[in-house]
Amino acid sequence: MPPKLCKYALIALLTAILSIHLDLPKLNFLFNPNSVASAQTTDPRKAEADRLLEQGNQQYQISQFEAALQSWQQALIIYREIKNRLGEGQSLGNLGLAYLNLGDYPKAIEYQQQSLAIAREIKDRLGEGQSLGNLGLAYYSLGDYPRAIEYQQQILAIAREIKNRSGEGQSLGNLGLAYYSLGDYSKAIEYQQQSLAIAHEIKDRQGEGQSLGNLGVAYYFLGDYPKAIEYQQQRLAIAREIKDRQGEGQSLGNLGVAYYFLGDYPKAIEYQQQRLAIAREIKDRRGEGQSLGNLGVAYYFLGDYPKAIEYQQQSLAIAHEIKDRQGEGQSLGNLGVAYYFLGDYPKAIEYQQQRLAIAREIKNRQGEGQSLGNLGLAYYSLGDYPKAIEYQQQWLAIAREIKDRLGEGAALGNLGLAYLSLGDYPKAIEYLQQVLAIAREIKDRLSEGRSLGNLGLAYSSLGDYPKAIEYQQQHLAIAREIKDRLGEGQSLNNLGLALYKSGNLIAAEKTLYEAIKVKESLRDKRLSDTNKVSIFETQRVTYITLQQVLIAQNKVDAALEISERGRARAFVELLSSRLNKANSDMKSLSAPTVNEIKQIAKQQNSTLVQYSIIYDYFKVEGKLKSQESELYIWVIKPNGEVTFQRQDIKPLWQKQNTSLSALVDGVLRTIPVLSLSENICYC
Incomplete structure (x- = not known):
């Protein structure tokens, strides 16, 4: 089996690991400072402390975290001097929130634990619950989802004990976010729906909107974009109804992200610009920076790298x-991503190293791991597999240390794919089996399907086609179950190839036709460019493989049609990118049938010559390379007769160190344009 297919499995993983900062799971976390809620007092010292506490709250709301820190630290000093334990605990909790937003998670945890100790000492159950919830958020940010869940369950118990329905709803929502991050979307949705029910019951419109928004987040990571957009639009309507400008901005940003996943970048940009305008209006500097960063993401997937870099620099x-x-x-990491897509791997590495330095400085272990993973991907693209593996192993170690099971699975997957590219199939299989085990443990069905598909590729590379077919069929079943259309197309492609290699031509033909149908339907749905690259490249392989299957069955006419169909899709993609039009707007540019091709030859009184280059894949110095293998040639005469020939072209690169493409290009540069009287047309 052509090992190059492992590249396409890697492409699907790259987008998930490049750490493009869309802030999806964190948008609705309730980082609300504890209410002062104290009675009027004649004590001037306490009044001053209360004023400072409230001043810090206001500074926090407009992202002035350093200023808020100073206000709360001054309030803390006074509360301690006058021995006001309630105020001391509130100040400590708020300081923890400030450090959480500044990315200093160890310090955030330290302050929240001090706040928790005071709340328990003075039997402030409400404050105890708030501290536990904020500790959960800190561990969530560290990627320690099991511990985050543990703290959220404790606050849930307290909220139910003191009959705090609002707190109960918030903790259920945060539990949903934790399970979302574990990839257990069904449980995430279950918790968000419980949170939504409570918010609806107590007429908490803001909480209702947040639950709807988080449900939208879960659904668009399930790939159900229409439902995701529906929930985000409901959240937007509520935010506008209650005049929650920050919530309105977050809703617009999330809608932008949903359209980003659909690949509708103009609409994604429109929503992000609306969010940016609101953030600037309410002086939400952090939200402004996030909007600029997301605009940068949209522009570099549009291929406008200068504008992408400009927005990321503003965010920075x-x-x-x-x-x-x-x-x-995160902004530095995103700049690294932009240069990665530009193919400027040295600059991408430079930015990722800067991001890595910051992550280590603020002790953000999850960010440190992601930076290392991104560095590994850059070195992978440079072909430096040993260094790529070294960085992925460092990421793996951090992910295991902080119990980031998603990160652990991603690092293991990248290691498996690196060893697959090196041709060390037993080691690749070992890593991919570990990924599969983690995916099943945390109920991440998407990753489970991808792992099964990658295992199928590994066994196909070993020539064990029955096992390869078995794994691809399992991937296909999961992809269809969770409506992962991209994964469905990839699994059908790889299954068809394995069936062809095993000699089952009839099943291979049927499967490859299904693969093309799925992938062509995906292009009309305007997926993101990263996914489009994966789809287009695997489509190209699918068209070529299907031609081989059809020729093996002597179905010459059908093979010609598939050759033209693949050429038509490439032409549509070229026009779409040049004219900035969606493929769905260009459906009329369909491939001709054999009868239509014969009719053209007859009408033009010309002999048409159509050829298709077939590629094989080989390992050269430990790296996989594609090389031209055969030339398929169809000759269509004016009388409708079609003849077929095949030519071995491997000697061109084996003995002459050139290729057919290079030779044709050289010839075309030296010959004059054919006159209108010529009777032969080369297609």
Whole structure:
């Protein structure tokens, strides 16, 4: 089996690991400072402390985290001097929230634990629950989802004990977010729906909107974009109804992200610009920076890298201004992603190393691991597999240390694919089996399907086609179950190839036709460009493989049609990119049938010559390379007669160190344009 297919499995993983900062799971976390809620007092010292606490709250709301820190630290000093334990605990909790937003998670946890100790000492159950919830958020940010869940369950118990329905709803929502991050979307949706029911019951319109937004997040990571958009639009309507400008901005941003996943970048940009306008209006500097970063993401998937870089640099400037070190690191990482897509791997590495330095400085272990993973991907693209493996192993170690099971699975998957590219199939299989085990443990069906597909590729590379077919069929079943159309197309492609290699031509033909149908339907749905690259490249392989299957069955006419169909899709893609039109707007540009091709030859009184290059894949110095293998040639005469020939072209690169493509290009540069009287047309 052509091992190059492992490249396409890797492409699907790349987009998930490049750490493009869309802030999806964090948008609705309730980082609300504890209410002062104290009675009027004649004590001037306490009044001053209360004023400072409230001043810090206001500074926090507009992302002035450093200023809020100073206000709360001054309030803390006074509360301690006058021995006001309630105020001391609230100040400590708020300081923890500030450090959480600044990305200093160890310090955030330290302050929240001090706040928790005071709340328990003075039997402030409400404050105890708030501290536990904020600890859960800190561990969530560290990627330690099991511990985050543990803290959220404790706050849930307290909220139910003191009959705090609002707190109960919030903790259920946060539990949903934790399970979402574990990839257990069904459980995430279950918790968000419980949170939504409580918010509806107590007429908490803001909480209702947040639950709807989080349900939208879960559904668009399930790939159900229409339902995701529906929930986000409901959230937007509520935010506008209650005049929650921040919530309105977040809803617009999430809608932008949903359209981003659909590949509708103009609409994604429109929503992000609306969010940006609101953030600037309410002086939400952090939200402004996030909007600029997301605009940058949209533009570099549009291929407008200068504009993408411009937006990321603006996002970086804001993060630097408000001393948001975590946001600064994310912007640097996104700049690295932009240069990665530009193919400037040295600059991509430079930015990822800067991000890595910040992550280590603020002790953001999850960010550190992601940076290392991204560095590994850059070195993978440079062909430096040993260094790529080294970085992925470092990421793996961190993910295991902080119990980031998703990160652990991603690092293992990248290691498996690296060893697959090196041809070390037993080691690749060992890593991919570990990924599969983690995916099943955390109920991440998407990753489970991908792991099964990658295992199928590994066994196909070993020539064990029965096992390869078995794994691809399992991947296909999961992809169809969770409506992962991209995964369905990939699994059908790889299954068809394995069936062809095993000699089952009839089943291979049927499966490859299904693969093309799925993948062509996906292109009309305007997926993101990263997914389009994967689809187009695997489509190209699918068209070629199907031609081989048809020729093996002597179905010459059908093979010619598939050759033309693949050429038509490439032409549509070229026009779409040049004219900025969606493929769905260009459906009329369909491939001709054999009868139509014969009719053209008859009408033009010309002999048409159609050829298709077939590729094989080989390992050269430990790296996989594609090489031209055969030339398929169809000759269509004016009388409708079609003849077929095949030519071995491997000697061109084996003995002459050239290729047919290079030779044709050289000839075309030297010959004059054919006159209108010529009777032969080469297609």
